Amino acid sequence: MTVRIFQSPTSMFCEKVRIVLAQKKVPYDIVDIRTDERKSLIEFSKQRKVPVMDYHGQCIIDSTFISAFLEERYPENSIYPSDPSAKGLCLLLEDWGDEVLNHAVHEVRRAAQENSAEIKKKADEEIDAHFRSLDLLFTGKQSIFDRMTIADMAIFTQLHYLYHRVKYEVPQKYKNLHAWMDLMRRTTNLNSLYDLLD
Numbered sequence: 001m002t003v004r005i006f007q008s009p010t011s012m013f014c015e016k017v018r019i020v021l022a023q024k025k026v027p028y029d030i031v032d033i034r035t036d037e038r039k040s041l042i043e044f045s046k047q048r049k050v051p052v053m054d055y056h057g058q059c060i061i062d063s064t065f066i067s068a069f070l071e072e073r074y075p076e077n078s079i080y081p082s083d084p085s086a087k088g089l090c091l092l093l094e095d096w097g098d099e100v101l102n103h104a105v106h107e108v109r110r111a112a113q114e115n116s117a118e119i120k121k122k123a124d125e126e127i128d129a130h131f132r133s134l135d136l137l138f139t140g141k142q143s144i145f146d147r148m149t150i151a152d153m154a155i156f157t158q159l160h161y162l163y164h165r166v167k168y169e170v171p172q173k174y175k176n177l178h179a180w181m182d183l184m185r186r187t188t189n190l191n192s193l194y195d196l197l198d
């Protein structure tokens with residue numbers, strides 16, 4: 001029995017899990033939820049959200065839990081820093097990417113669909129504050145910790161979604177953030193993976 005990932009190619013959380021799987025070189029099959037309108041997903045996991053991993057019959061829901069599970073089974077090419085305190089911070093940043101940055105990204109997407117200058121301005125201000133913090137964070141850095149971790153992956157997949165799905169570019173003035181995004185794209189070879197799955 002193989003590992004299966006129930007997923008949607010456009011979901012940032014699924015993208016995050018695909019990066020972890022690639023980093024750990026775990027072979028897997030994809031179950032694309034679009035093909036049966038989530039029927040097999042709901043049957044297997046008893047809920048609607050992706051990603052879900054079928055690990056030899058074991059059901060794991062949520063990109064954070066899937067990533068932690070994979071780390072335990074495949075400790076090589078670790079997705080966390082080795083120092084315990086840095087690992088704590090890394091987990092907090094993973095959650096920040098998944099929750100706080102994700103919220104700002106959705107607001108930008110929603111604003112792009114509405115015809116209101118006020119909603120757009122609010123969304124722009126919210127995301128811009130995060131760009132500013134991230135640009136500072138990546139000053140002189142190629143990754144948040146001493147190597148690419150799940151914190152980089154969680155933050156990157158949100159911004160990658162913003163770029164691809166909402167056609168929203170990080171402003172050029174955030175040079176450190178741009179340099180890090182470029183490096184992440186090259187490291188994950190994401191464009192080709194994305195094209196393959198889309």
Ligand SMILES: N[C@@H](CCC(=O)N[C@@H](CS)C(=O)NCC(=O)O)C(=O)O
Nearest residue numbers: 011012013048049050051062063064
């Ligand atoms: N915290 C979850 C978030 C998962 C999530 O929100 N998935 C979205 C796709 S991006 C979904 O399946 N939404 C469908 C729904 O809510 O019915 C994770 O990290 O996996």
